[in-house]
Amino acid sequence: MDLFELSGGTAALAFGGEYRKEFYKDLYDSLSEAGVVSGSAGNSSDGSRQVRAVYVEALFPILNNFEINVAARHDRYSDYGNDTSPKISFRYSPLDTLTLRASYGEGFRAPTLDILNAKAAFSADSVTHAPTCVAFGLPSTCSTQINAYVIANPNLESENSKQWSVGGAWDATSWLNLSLDYYNIKVENRIAGITSNQILSCLAGTTANCPPGLSTLPANAVPPNPSLGLGAAFGSAGEVLYIQRGFTNLGTVETSGADLNVRTNFDFADFGTLQQQFQLSYVRDYSVDGGANIVNEPSTPRYRAVLQNQWSISDFSVAWNINYIHKTDSTAKLAGDTSYPDYLPAWVTHDLQVNWNAPWNGRFTLGVNNIADKDPVLDPYDPTGRGFDFALYDGYGRVPYFRYTQNF
Numbered sequence: 089m090d091l092f093e094l095s096g097g098t099a100a101l102a103f104g105g106e107y108r109k110e111f112y113k114d115l116y117d118s119l120s121e122a123g124v125v126s127g128s129a130g131n132s133s134d135g136s137r138q139v140r141a142v143y144v145e146a147l148f149p150i151l152n153n154f155e156i157n158v159a160a161r162h163d164r165y166s167d168y169g170n171d172t173s174p175k176i177s178f179r180y181s182p183l184d185t186l187t188l189r190a191s192y193g194e195g196f197r198a199p200t201l202d203i204l205n206a207k208a209a210f211s212a213d214s215v216t217h218a219p220t221c222v223a224f225g226l227p228s229t230c231s232t233q234i235n236a237y238v239i240a241n242p243n244l245e246s247e248n249s250k251q252w253s254v255g256g257a258w259d260a261t262s263w264l265n266l267s268l269d270y271y272n273i274k275v276e277n278r279i280a281g282i283t284s285n286q287i288l289s290c291l292a293g294t295t296a297n298c299p300p301g302l303s304t305l306p307a308n309a310v311p312p313n314p315s316l317g318l319g320a321a322f323g324s325a326g327e328v329l330y331i332q333r334g335f336t337n338l339g340t341v342e343t344s345g346a347d348l349n350v351r352t353n354f355d356f357a358d359f360g361t362l363q364q365q366f367q368l369s370y371v372r373d374y375s376v377d378g379g380a381n382i383v384n385e386p387s388t389p390r391y392r393a394v395l396q397n398q399w400s401i402s403d404f405s406v407a408w409n410i411n412y413i414h415k416t417d418s419t420a421k422l423a424g425d426t427s428y429p430d431y432l433p434a435w436v437t438h439d440l441q442v443n444w445n446a447p448w449n450g451r452f453t454l455g456v457n458n459i460a461d462k463d464p465v466l467d468p469y470d471p472t473g474r475g476f477d478f479a480l481y482d483g484y485g486r487v488p489y490f491r492y493t494q495n496f
Contacts, residue, residue, distance in 0.1 A: 096149030103144040111136045112201035133240075135205030138166040153181040163196070167204060171196040171246055185259040189269075192252040199244040199279055203335045208312035211236045213284040213333075219326035236284050236331040237312035243301065245337050249275045255347075265351045275341040282338060284331045287320050297377045299336040339377035346370045360401030368393045385422065386432070386467065387477050389414040407441040407455075413480065419469035432465045435481060453491040461486035 091099040116132045145159040157177045164170040175193035182188070213236040218228040226232060255269030282299060290298035305313075305321040311330045318336060321329040348368040355361050369392045373381040382388050391414035398407045413435040420428035441455035464481035472478060 091146070094149050096151045096153070096155060099146065099148050101144070101146045103142070105143070106139070106141040108139050109136065110139060110201060112205070114202065131207040131209035131238075133202045133206040135167075135201040137201065140164045155179050163198075165198055167201075167242075168199055168244060168246060171198075171248070186256065187258075188254075188256045190252070190254045193250075195249045195251070197247040197249075197279065199246060199335070203279075204240055204242060204244060206238070206240045208240075208314055208332075209238045210312075211238055211333075213331065215284050215288060215328065215331075217285075217288050217328055219322075220328045223323070223325050223327035234284065234328045234331060235311070236333055239312055239314040239318070239332050239334045241318065241334045241336055243317075244279065244335060245277055247275055247278050247337075249273060263353050263355075267349045268346065270344070270346045272344040273342070277337045278339055278341055279335055280338045281335050282318065282333055284320075284333055287318065287331055287333055288328070291320055297339055299338045301336070305330070305332065341374075341376055343371065343374040345372045360399055363396075363398045363400070365396045366393070367396075385417050386419050386470075387416070387480055389416050389480070403445040403447075405443045405445075407439075407443070409439040409441075411437045411439070419467050419471070423469055425469070428468065432467055435462070435465050437462050437482070449495040451493040451495075453489075453493070455489055455491075457487040457489070458482060458485060 089101045089103075091101050093099070112133065112135050114133045141161060141163045143159070143161040145157070148156045148158070150156060155178075157179070158175070160172065160174045162170065162172045173193070173195050175191065177191035177193075178189065180188045212233045214231050214233050216229070216231050217234075220234060221228050221230040221232055224230075224232055251271065251273040253269050253271040255267065257265070257267040259265050286295070286298075287302060289295040290302050291304060299318075301317055303317060303319040305311075305316050305319045307321045307323060307329055309316060309321065311321075312332060314332070316332065318332055318334055320331045323329050346369075348366075348370070350364075350366040352364045353361065354363075371383050371388070371390055374383050374388055375381050383390050391412070393412040395410040395412075396407070397409070398405055415434045416432050418429055418432050421430040437458045438460055439455065439457045440459050441453060444452045446452065463485070464476040464483045466476050468475060470476055474483070476483060
């Protein structure tokens with residue numbers, strides 16, 4: 089909708105609304121739900137909710153080369169509450185080939201239906217708790233298992249974020265385009281699972297990073313009892329009788345960094361075209377709950393990059409991607425073990441793909457990921473027991489594949 093005239097053009101407004109229903113169902117068999125299947129874990133989850141939203145966006149072309157965009161969205165959930173997400177952005181083009189930009193926005197992440205509606209599930213958790221160890225006739229520094237129950241937390245609130253960024257894009261030549269953006273993000277009230285050891289530390293007052301609502305549960309209650317909330321019950325000697333844990337709103341995450349994107353496009357006439365794209369992500373800092381910057385520690389490399397190359401001629405194309413993950417400290421270094429290297433090396437893998445565009449609008453693709461079958465970076469101290477960081481490195485090795493796509 090047009091509003092009024094400015095030096096750069098006509099100010100415009102757009103608005104709308106949204107309504108949807110969300111359903112989630114993950115049902116276990118009755119024996120697993122009753123906890124009579126040895127070794128089973130987890131439990132059923134079943135829930136639904138309604139979501140209503142309204143949004144508005146306005147564009148103000150202040151000058152021919154300068155515009156401001158303002159937007160806001162309000163979401164209302166039937167189960168947990170509501171959130172409003174505003175945003176403002178600026179765009180300035182001092183040259184036809186150069187664009188400078190900046191933005192500020194706020195966002196949210198609603199708690200998911202599975203963790204809001206899950207049934208209680210048993211978990212044998214390992215804890216380090218001196219009174220419990222002593223009560224079991226073990227050394228006070230032992231690690232021992234206790235009865236824990238994972239329960240839903242109907243009082244979960246949404247995560248909230250604030251982010252701002254500045255950057256620019258430059259069309260340097262007909263074959264070279266570059267963009268560089270700096271970002272800063274802060275997530276508050278983050279949704280995270282709290283462990284049994286964290287609950288014990290919070291109730292003992294030995295840690296400051298504790299969510300609201302934790303309590304000492306009645307020793308004579310029969311667990312699980314979700315109405316009692318999250319916490320732990322203790323016996324007469326201070327030993328753990330049972331713990332109820334789950335997801336809660338716990339602390340903050342802060343990070344900043346930069347993203348570089350370089351694109352090239354070469355035309356070799358009868359010899360086809362070559363398109364390249366280089367993407368580099370740089371993480372300046374990453375901290376959780378006001379703690380130390382963990383960049384360069386295991387799982388948090390400072391740099392990640394991808395170089396994509398695609399040569400096309402006639403109906404054929406060949407793509408070659410190079411993937412790079414920067415080196416990090418080893419877990420052994422953090423543990424003080426001098427017999428193992430302090431650093432895990434950088435990891436580079438290569439992917440290759442060949443395509444043929446058939447005359448009937450079909451596309452045949454033959455490719456191989458990690459064509460050199462490179463192993464993930466091994467770390468014998470990896471806490472998951474896999475021997476490498478499964479979330480950071482691909483452990484599948486060489487993966488050939490074939491794909492056919494038909495467009496109608």
